[in-house]
Amino acid sequence: MSITAEVIKKDQQYSVPVAGRPDFVLARGEGVTVYDADDKAYTDWVAGIAVNALGYGDKEVMEAVGKQMNTGLIHVSGLYHTQAMVELAELLCTISFADKVYFCNSGAEANEGALKFARKLAYVNEKPNKTKMVSFTEAFHGRTMGALAITPKDKYQTPFKPMVPGAVVGEFNNIESAKQVIDADTVAVIVEPIQGEGGINVATAEFLQALRQLCDEHEAVLIFDEIQCGLGRTGELWAHSFAGVSPDIMTLAKPLAGGLPIGAILTTDEVAGAMSPGDHGSTFSGGAVVMCAAEVVVKRVLSPGFLAHVKDVGDYLLERLSEINSPHIKDVRGRGLIAGIELDVAPAGIVQAGYEQGLLLVSSGTNVIRFVPPLIVEKSHVDELIDKLTLILEGIDAGD
Template sequence: MIAAINTNWVMEQDAAHVVQTYKRPPFVLARGEGVTLYDAEGNAYIDWVAGIAVNALGYGDPGLTTAIQRAAEGLLHTSNLYYTEQQAALATVLTERSFADRVFFTNSGTEANEGAIKFARRAAYDSGEPGKHELVCFSDAFHGRTMGSLSMTPKEKYQKPFMPLLSGVKIAAFNDIASAREAITDKTAAVFIEPVQGEGGINAATPEFLGALREHCDQHGAVLVYDEVQCGVGRTGRLWAHEHAGVAPDIMTLAKPLAGGLPIGAILATEKIASHLHAGDHGSTFAGGPFITSVARYVLERIAEPAFLTHVQSVGEYLKERLEEINSPYIKEIRGRGLMVGMELHVEAAPIIEAGYKHGLLMVNAGTNVIRFVPPLVVQNSHVDSLVERLTGILAAL
């Protein structure tokens, strides 16, 4: 029996003692089941956020619970000074199922991107070409909040108070081949792109664009990095989002869903890039520990099952179809892949998200005008029907 949670007490303590970087709705999440979360007062919410594209298997998944229990019975932490079977096994599965030859583990998405910057800079350093340190990113990109990743997240609100950031970062227009061609030169160490932009509004890179980036990177000896922190690991209905385009990168960064809700990140690299990294070049105390890698292996193998990915494709298609049926003058466009869907509005998303709480829906924005749907990947068509019914009512009352 869990002791009753006092909502007012939690909100007061948070207001008094937690750094106020998040604007939270006035309820306390207490438990979850499947794709439904319950607050401390017992109100139910269908979860279209999943911890921002993290909780791929939903809440209380029996297989995940068992995997966590088994992992907890073994070693929790040892340090990367030593081998563990769990880390080696996860790296083996990740490389067997991707373009990559080697993996470096991290604790989060932003750390994976920081590491990828270092990998690319290390390869550029070995090339001996003077001034080859520049990074290219794209309009509306989001690569994280730490200084290197933030430097490639071109949003004034996020960047301005923290200047100066990394120098030598160029911003090209997303899906604009001419703009990318201009930005990528012999001075470019790496090009970072999300195959499907998340925070920036659910925008998929076209296969032509990724193909052109591949070509320009090869031409100028630059490392092509796909940030699949949000769109990777089954979210789009393929294990990796870039499979839709069929263009491989040199490095791919992962995080969010990889351990089903526990913190992990990964940098996947080809041998060509990884061979530039030597003992002492990079490190992390916690990353890739035996507990987390054991859980992540379970999650990855579940998601990689063909039937699981087919389910994501099928519910994702149904979600788009049903959202398109909503007849509202406020809706501009429905777009996305798999269970990474955006609804662009002619109005701000915030009031609709807020109204959602009263109708038992958790939703999140992606930029000012886009509602983002990134539910647990185990969501069903029946949940889509409930969403559409409630959202139709909210939009009609706007």
């Protein structure tokens, strides 16, 4: 039996069936390319779902991880100080609105923590009625119970009801709707400056500004979920920067540690001041190996020319996607290297055809193909993508 057949058979036998995986097995990666067990190459427009910002096999990330591993301190828990953790916290505060950082292990966990921070602030301020958590249509904030409650999609929520109480939904990019749902009982408002899972929907500057104003007016904590769109993906360091407003909390995860599991809650002294020892924590929080990898990623994103490259290739991607002459493309949208094409056909067939053509693609929302490649992708990769996508879209009409 081939390695591929054996792995797929074992996956079916032993894995909880929450993922529909294609019929190849990934074996190695280099740059923006991954290779399967038969050494077929795929140019990666998914990056482990917007994670592998520096691509595969980045030498500096691997060296930093190896160096920390060699100290023997793979894990010590949050009970003890490590240099790696405080240095990453300092770096993130230096380059953002934040005064304080809490590290965790995933995006959902970061959003869970952010909701707890907001509730604790209301608690210490003796505002017991402040419990409403506002999120927006098409949002995705994670799949744990608190994060799921603020991810207003029936498909994700229905089998797991009842949801954590207090979640209220406004319409994304609709300021009037936001005014209706945000009031004195609102403890937190959470929004993605660009919705990733929901179909690459870009928040307007006016919408983010209005949320800032409404949160100030009603003393609610404003949370920007930059788990998918943040840390350079838009060509700016933070996806909200263009709006000229800062949140009270920003959550990060996916790309932060070069592919190792991480989440981070960046916040102000005011919010952090409400938290006391024992209020929150996690065994693996702030692990030194992960922190060292993250320091490399953040410093690389900040290095001269890196963000300009993302913007340049991102602009080129949007331009070339817009040029594809296919009746099936209804919209092209995004910013930098978080882009999407809205289709009038189900994306699953396109993703499958992509595999055959040596492309990793992923859908988002109901009818969008999203492009969230490693940030080191080049214009030549965009050209390859456009050629292959054009062929795939032509194939739909030919009944292929």
